[in-house]
Amino acid sequence: MRVPDSPDALRLTVADLLKDEARGLRLSLLSPEVPLEREISNYRIQKHGLIFAGFDQFFEPERMQLMGVAEVAYLATLTPERRLEVVAQLCVLQPICIIVTRACEPPAELLHKCTECEIPLLQSQLSVSAFFDAVNRYFEDFINPETTIHGVLLDIHSTGVLLIGKSGVGKSEVALDLLQRGHRLIADDVVVMRFRPPATVVGESNAILKFHMEIRGLGIINIEDIFGITAVRESQRVDLVIELIAWDEYDGSKRLNLEPENFPVLGVNIPKATIPVNPGRNLVTIVEVAAHTFRLQEQGKNTSSALLDDLARRLNPDSD
Template sequence: MPKVRTKDLIEHFQLELIGGENGIDRPIKTSDLSRPGIEMAGFFTYYPADRVQLLGMTELTFFETLTPEQKRDRMNALCTPKTPCIIVTRGQQVPLELMEAACEANVPLLLSTQKTTRLSSRLTNYLESKLAPTTAVHGVLVDIYGVGVLITGSSGVGKSETALELVKRGHRLVADDSVEIRQEDEDTLIGSSPELIEHLLEIRGLGIINVMTLFGAGAVRNHKRISLVIHLEIWDQKKNYDRLGLDEEKMKIIDTDLTKITLPVRPGRNLAVIIEVAAMNFRLKRMGVNAAQQFSERLMNAIETKEE
């Protein structure tokens, strides 16, 4: 099922439909837009027909210099079975030739009062968000000191209970149990909660609780960029866990590599505090302060001094 159709643009941007109403269910498959200036001059060899077409003042001013026959030919070539819609900006008068071609080909013809550049920017942002690659991850997403921390682990390891303690400590819940993730850029992952379980936490033995109702609107967020993954696992005595923090583990989600920290879980460990410190330490590393690296350098200096 297509993620975006022409009718979604009409509703979201309050565009006026003035022709080709039978095509409003056409799918939009790319966030790229087209301003068909060179096509107005008659060059259609590389015409990106599957894009939303924007006609601004420049295109329509040039169009008025054409002969009646050229006008009809250009508009007929512009309206194809693949074209999702044609938007005329700045509230300009729609050429009769365009109206006739759009109605004949059932291409939705839309009118906007916004400036072309402004509308182009808003359309691109909207389509990139809607058409971005998506996935879902089992885990909990919490905003800790501005760092989006995705907490993963097997069922029953204590993810939701840890999230509850973090919320009590003043941090904000984004999603529990299922985190919907979309990739908005090469290195930007945005996490959110499915609408059905938004603001809810499941605590075994207690049931479902509404975090916003219990702790207020300041305890939740609708979405957050994911920067750090913390994986919880039952403490394995035979496994050697990282004690210095020099080795940085990575986890790939869609096409983005995220820093991953594995925390062993056992009775007595205050996971909420450890995760809180991990988020602060992650922020420090991004600012260029690496405690593990500083310790390693200090240790090497001490060894070299002793050898001399």
């Protein structure tokens, strides 16, 4: 899990918005002379056009301020003197930064005032709505905890299945067979797990190992090159964990699976199934059935419990 070693470990500044990790925001700097070390402490965005009318009652300077096409068009209707007065009203409040969306060119008066007041002025290629979505995802990735797990994450009929187990138990081989059946790979070996509110864990591949898989005897293979783009996906919610174990390690007392197992990840309990590995067992089909069974259980259908209930009624017909 990402845990800060110091108070600055999770410190986010305006400069961070221009780094590769934030390239999805498609930002560029319009005021290069301005320092960019202002700390972003509020992860909400504000689009406050009313400030140009002199109404600043609900203005929150610690938020990033967005300007869209409408605000830029409004400023263009003003005389240069009035435009300078209006942007001065905004800059005197010292917002953390100002972002102009849809690649709009801000008026020269705004750039001048931002430089004078040392307020970072940035430009995004995205529309206001697209920027809202992108920056919220960026903040979620930055704030929320993450961890890595050794395993293979697959999309099996829209169910995120994480295969875990000791090295050499056959996780990658099972995954390879599943890919041949049309299922999709998210990550092999190193699965990056991220928490998503309110209680979801999403897995994705390590950036270096993305869409690669190690098969003993073959070495490293690229799944996207072999099976095509439809055999991979960027991320997937983790719905089910399947642990592959040696046959002699399996606890036979749990054969009916009446007591559900859970696998805790980042404070979220994910349903877990344990499958013993033995030569001759068709693990691929078993894993597929496990994914289907999980979906049925989500709908309240538990075959083992239903069978035992029916058996109890037959053995004790007078108990009803």
